[in-house]
Amino acid sequence: MTAPPKMTPMLRQYLEIKEDYPNEILFYRMGDFYEMFFEDAEVASKILGITLTSRNNKADTARIPMCGVPYHAAQNYLAKLVKAGERVAICEQTEDPSQAKGIVRREVIRVVTPGVTTDDQILEDNENCYVCALSRSSGESTPQWGFSFLDLSTGEFLAGEESDGALVPEQIIDHLTRMRPAELLVNEGQQDELAKLIEAATLHLPQLCITPRSADLFHVKEANHDLVDHFKVINLDGFGCGSMRQGIVAAGVLLDYARETQKSDIGHIEKLIPLNRDSVLLIDDASRRNLELTRTIIGNSREGSLLSVLDKTRTPMGGRLLQNYLLQP
Structure with missing residues (x-):
């Protein structure tokens, strides 16, 4: 029979926070890295193409899958996860480790989802993200x-x-x-x-x-x-x-x-x-696709559509407005 994994104070804190975010991948801040454990680590490692390791010794039968990404490069990895349809909860250290008594206090400060984000690396400049x-x-x-x-x-x-x-x-x-x-x-x-x-x-x-x-x-x-x-x-x-x-x-x-x-x-x-x-003038989906108003039929690309030909706007706001005019004249 496989023994249960050893529960350190850090893992207990992780699981307590994870309980409130069961459907999100939890980015758990540890020093200069965001760490992920258990199923989150298995899912994230496949999407991000990073190594899946274990927090336990090789001799332990109950191994805890884990992976991590550097804090300074987290936005790149976050964008990949969200574009893959995942929801990510950002859990930060909310007190100075040098002042902490016991385990450092951590809290989720933000949840990033495919439809709710303000990160530039996820957003397209000339398109709304609804x-x-x-x-x-x-x-x-x-x-x-x-x-x-x-x-x-x-x-x-x-x-x-x-x-x-x-x-x-x-x-x-x-x-x-x-x-x-x-x-x-x-x-x-x-x-x-x-x-x-x-x-x-x-x-x-x-x-x-x-x-x-x-x-x-x-x-x-x-x-x-x-x-x-x-x-x-x-x-x-x-x-x-x-x-x-x-x-x-x-x-x-x-x-x-x-x-x-x-x-x-x-x-x-x-x-x-x-x-x-x-x-507004109603243009059904089939007509929008066949007229290639904002996306091409082959490749579903913005480049080559009517919008790409007309778009001489100078700001992202202007680009979004022009697209709305084409879709809802």
């Missing part, structure tokens, strides 16, 4: 669907909803393929109901990261209160979103997610913009 939340009402003959998009790097925050019966799933897919979010938040209590839509979304967007969120977050009253409190307003009517019940739910879920992952001020998110299909 995270999307999807909400669907329950117990109604004609369900209301809400959706919201957030680009954390720019603070752009959009919300909308659809209720056109059987056409709604197609309309939601149209929004997703046009906005191309890197991550989609869904109600974990509705995953079975949303299975077909999620399957269609990942078929169109193979790199889309699906993140289930607690069903307790998908309530209009709490979401509305959170948004009103964040924007320091009496209601959301001034943004043109006051009547969007499910759109408000989706936006509230996104705001909560941004706050949870960043663990810092998100005051640069200053307004909520209604996303209304009636205000």
